[in-house]
Amino acid sequence: MLDEELLVRTLSNHEIELFREEYFNLHPYDRAKFYLRLTPELRERIYECLSPEEMADVFENLDADDEDYEPILAEMNSQYAADMLGKMYTDDAVDVLNELNKDQMASYLTIMDDESAKGIKDLLHYEEYTAGSIMTTEFVSIPEHSTVRSAMAILRNKAPNAETIYYTFVINDEKKLVGVVSLRDLITSSDDTLIQEIMSDRVVSVSVGDDQENVARTMKDYDFLALPVLDFQGHLLGIITVDDIIDVLDEEASDDYSKLAGIYDIDSKDRTSFRAAKKRLPWLIALLFLGMLTANLLGRFEATLEELATLAVFIPLIAGMAGNAGTQALAVVIRSIATGDIREESTWKLIAREAGTGLITGTTSGILVIGIVYLSFDGSIYFGLLVGVSILASLIVATLAGSLVPLIMHKFNIDPAVASGPFITTINDLISILIYFGIATAFMSYLV
Amino acid sequence: MLDEELLVRTLSNHEIELFREEYFNLHPYDRAKFYLRLTPELRERIYECLSPEEMADVFENLDADDEDYEPILAEMNSQYAADMLGKMYTDDAVDVLNELNKDQMASYLTIMDDESAKGIKDLLHYEEYTAGSIMTTEFVSIPEHSTVRSAMAILRNKAPNAETIYYTFVINDEKKLVGVVSLRDLITSSDDTLIQEIMSDRVVSVSVGDDQENVARTMKDYDFLALPVLDFQGHLLGIITVDDIIDVLDEEASDDYSKLAGIYDIDSKDRTSFRAAKKRLPWLIALLFLGMLTANLLGRFEATLEELATLAVFIPLIAGMAGNAGTQALAVVIRSIATGDIREESTWKLIAREAGTGLITGTTSGILVIGIVYLSFDGSIYFGLLVGVSILASLIVATLAGSLVPLIMHKFNIDPAVASGPFITTINDLISILIYFGIATAFMSYLV
Known part of the structure; x- marks a missing residue:
């Protein structure tokens, strides 16, 4: 599926346009895989070809070892790295930043644009392995008195940045979660329908301090694509999407497995x-x-x-x-x-x-x-x-x-x-x- | 979350309307959990309260042991059971039927409506643990020369029965898969846009005979919500959705785990x-x-x-x-x-x-x-x-x-x-x- 040779050649020859054309034909996951396999020299070439935003896409799909993030980020110009982190989905950026030491983390957050930095800082203080630590704040919410028409307008507007638009969460004036409506319900209802008529008001949600394993089990049992995360007063703080949950389930299974075998953190990718x-x-x-x-x-x-x-x-x-x-x-x-x-x-x-x-x-x-x-x-x-x-x-x-x-x-x-x-x-x-x-x-x- | 006592009381007292009202307030997974915990006598009451279609919803969420399906189905009137199986998503119905012996399977298929029986028979001949055995045929496809407007019309029409409408698959006149378009792309494009302009023509797909574990890994790596399944000539046969893949990953991890411990089919639910x-x-x-x-x-x-x-x-x-x-x-x-x-x-x-x-x-x-x-x-x-x-x-x-x-x-x-x-x-x-x-x-x- 990957024409690596062509990609490497265009990259080595500084044929930026040709490289970009071929590279963007790939799925983000394949882009990330290709990127990870390059030598540091060629990776530095990539930074010249891609904007921080485009690089953010690659990083979100990066399946690198935890300890590899630091040297990779160090290859980049600091401002480029900070911009890229700022463009990533908040939960993914937090995952990367958590692998760095405090000083490096602080320095990236300082040169990042204020809004992104704030979003990341809000998530950074949640304890590891809790719902808060894996949730994203890029979700779509609508006021409870909306109509389908206004909800769709909000959705279309938010679609480019939201992690999922297939569930929309309905909140009241106090920002408390009161319902959920799926895009399926929205597109099959007439424009003037009130959201309250089609929303489900028995929402399964998790609490921000819940253990991520419990969150994963809930998602698996109920076949949800996204779960809302609430604080103890019922305010909607973020959502957890199914792709993150698959990773949690995988991690959890691998932990149990390692424990049975007596290996610290089993990793089939250990090469030496x-x-x-x-x-x-x-x-x-x-x-x-x-x-x-x-x-x-x-x-x-x-x-x-x-x-x-x-x-x-x-x-x-x-x-x-x-x-x-x-x-x-x-x-x-x-x-x-x-x-x-x-x-x-x-x-x-x-x-x-x-x-x-x-x-x-x-x-x-x-x-x-x-x-x-x-x-x-x-x-x-x-x-x-x-x-x-x-x-x-x-x-x-x-x-x-x-x-x-x-x-x-x-x-x-x-x-x-x-x-x-x-x-x-x-x-x-x-x-x-x-x-x-x-x-x-x-x-x-x-x-x- | 479950007011079991009220549900059991209304069920015992034949208060059908009251029971239904309370029962349908539950999420399908909770309905299934409640159903599974009932005594056979009370379960027979449920069949009087719910239509086969409503029961199908419960069965799709049933997390029963494989060997439990046969006695449960035997509690039902055969025609009711057959109708229910016919109303289930084809992949789920096939999973249940595969737990029965050949005679029982044949008898349910005989009294089922022809269309459902045909759909199920089409899937039954795929080998276990292949993409074919876990795919569903309830997907949405559109011809390649459609516009966004006509695609949305097809989607709205298919929404009640399709397993997912968040990906729509684009096929040519020979029914070969040529692209995929997400609902996200559809709702953010103007009505007259041609599907070919917004679809992605590099579709990651799996082959009908692929091992389900490989399918699961592909889905996990690429963060897809659904993957198309093709025959060897590239015809679109079905799709595999992310909820089925979570189950496959879980099963696979559990297999590896059982193997390490030396237990045949580990099951924490074995009560005796x-x-x-x-x-x-x-x-x-x-x-x-x-x-x-x-x-x-x-x-x-x-x-x-x-x-x-x-x-x-x-x-x-x-x-x-x-x-x-x-x-x-x-x-x-x-x-x-x-x-x-x-x-x-x-x-x-x-x-x-x-x-x-x-x-x-x-x-x-x-x-x-x-x-x-x-x-x-x-x-x-x-x-x-x-x-x-x-x-x-x-x-x-x-x-x-x-x-x-x-x-x-x-x-x-x-x-x-x-x-x-x-x-x-x-x-x-x-x-x-x-x-x-x-x-x-x-x-x-x-x-x-």
Whole structure:
């Protein structure tokens, strides 16, 4: 779809007109992709070809790593960069500015035109991950006593700058939100119809301090294209559009995923081993120390081990099963928390369900193991019983641990590394080995 | 937001008018949520209160489990159910029908009105997970020689039935897609403007056989609200709207997640232990047999174990580290495949990066372990060296295994259970123990 060669050639040869013609044939997303792949030298050429406003379009579609914004902006003349930021949709400009340090941010805001700077400053003070931080103030609102004709006139006027014109929000004299009307309703109504007749007055809205994940879930459930954001008195502050919500849902899924795998901020775009290792090593080192605990614990059973070395043979099996049962429970609970299902289901019910699940999976696996060990390892039936019962007990405890740890963290409003896949696995390794060697030591006389 | 009590009371008392008034005050999603929570008896009352068309609205917003559709439809009179399915957006009706068995599907299609049945049959033959299977045929298209005036007339006429009217697709006499025009452009242009002047003729489209995940990525990257679906000759067959894409992205993220945790089709809504256990047990049992392999392997080193029981102490540490390094690599590769980044990055580069990552994490962890074991387990330096070198080798192999297995599966276009978290972990348990005991057996003379 991209004729990169032609674009690069025209750019290198300073054929501004030819370049612009070809470049504007591209969709904004493709423009951004092309831009991002250029060398800094060629990117500087682009700034000569495009106005700050045209560049703003590219930046809104830029899918760059957070830490890349600073060097890219530094390539531009400061006034050009500030003008560009001013021309971007406010929410996107805020996203970019949040990646800079305070001084740089202040300096761009100072040389930006006053109106844009004000809009950006209004959004900058909302906390990250709240509705306020992802909303845009470029929406269309109309007074409640308008007619369809006057509403359409306002819409046509605002269309070039508004992020969406498909929903129009109706406000009263106090700027409080009283209704919403879709463009679909507007164009199918006659010009003299009063807005109040066709608007919906049961508007689903979110509060400016709401968590962005809740906003995303609401949008997904109701199939909205835009949601209004209100302050605590019901004043309309901004809107959140569906494209931003898709990004939030993606981010959220990726967070849960990273947590399960034990990687800090998974990113398939990490190109170097060093960068990839940097995100994985902290977890591996933490596990190393936890694993040392397990080794220490096992060391205390050295007498038991020396008496019956065969015991060691089943360590990986028991620890592995417990680790996995815990991860399964953890994954379900993390998902329940993310989708908000946890609120509908009482916590105690969930714990009871997980305990029951552990009992079912533990009993089934335990019975299977007793059979297999008895048949294939030609040990005594007691050895099979030892391994089977250890698996039953481990699976129950592991399933409970996998669900309780994230629940407790959630209860105390912390979203910590502890509720992650590798930690749960390692803790369950430890518990299951304690169970296995505890039983083995107690009933040693039956085993040897 | 829901006054459930009032709704239930009016429904129980057969106060149809009162119920309808209150019910239609709700957003369709809330109507669906309320409906789903009712007992079958009360649901049967609802069918007396709502027309099939009104019920269709509820069903389009129903977030029920796949297996729940059949019993719910069975509650309805067949003709009522068929009429309702006929009134739904075709893509949603197809989703519901696909959950039924062939006979039931055929019987509903037979008693449905011919036009709706034809629309549904046209979509039913597209393979699951393709663009064709999620597209809708209720879109708006206009001939290329229209004016804005005639386009708006067509739009107003189609608005009540079309799934979106915010994009209008422009087709030529052969029904081939030649452009797209947004409602935003239409309402800001004068009535006599020719569509060809304002339409965009570089339309991003997808092919009917495209994988739904690719469609979702395209929509997400380009921030579209709807994408046209073409057959291989460029004829416009249907459109895919953003709300369906959000569901696809969610489903996809959930699939990757389930795979990492080793649960068949994770569902936080499973209310009973039995249902939860049913989805987890197959994995646990498979792991049990794999774990038996590991036990068998360890059994072969029994002589080594009897000679030096302390070796067993570090089994969980080494296996755990290898298991986790493998899961990390697996998670990154699965994500790269899902986001399509794998196509941009060559496979060999990715493998080289993972090998490098394994080397870095392995060396760091290995050196740490040598120190810790030497200091805290007051063994000889040789014991520390054994554990450290085993961890170095295991981490390299595990990282490679975690990335190679899913890559090979992807290469052969299979998306199997083998590339899942627990399998990779268990295989890496096995490999790491082989490495550890292999080295220990070879250098036993230095250790005792």
